[in-house]
Amino acid sequence: QTVVTQEPSFSVSPGGTVTLTCGLSSGSVSTTYYPSWYQQTPGQAPRTLIYSTNTRSSGVPDRFSGSILGNKAALTITGAQADDESDYYCVLYMGSGIWVFGGGTKLTVL
């Protein structure tokens, strides 16, 4: 069974830059998986940040960017702010109408 991997936790200083990654237990992530990224704060529904690897969703600040880095999808936050402290999830499209989420990364800004 396909496992999508994310760092369980990450820490960044205010104003700093952090890159979260999204990989596969077997194989490489490419644009053909159409990686998308979601931000979730406690008690709230997820918010779409990035879709199709690197397209920002409407209203998302340009300090959030998506890319493929090596064999993984990546979400980079440039100039981190206190309210970026959230859980971040990636999801990969596996084809045939199947998606798989990563386990999520808890980002701390301190």
Added chain:
Amino acid sequence: EVQLVESGGGVVRPGGSLRLSCAASGFTFDDYGMSWVRQVPGKGLEWVSGINWNGGSTGYVDSVKGRFTISRDNAKNSLYLQMNSLRAEDTALYHCARTGNSGYDFDYWGQGTLVTVSS
């Protein structure tokens, strides 16, 4: 304004059944695929099932195949998830989510309905 409102959650015994509903508004429902995504409180997101715009194509995570059935009624702007043979590990908050225009992401989410499977 796009709105997705889930209902139908509750407490059910192992082996029991529930039918979740998601009422959609603010967009042309039959232009979009839809999915159910669940989240155990305090844990991560898990895609459960999806359906295309006309119900002709569906998908399921392996752990629910044969037990859950996704469906939609475009005339009623509604999405459903029939859950049978429920297990303790199905306990979660179930969100409905709209497939985005790219066809490969989820652009709007409901707040979810809680399903608790317990004896």
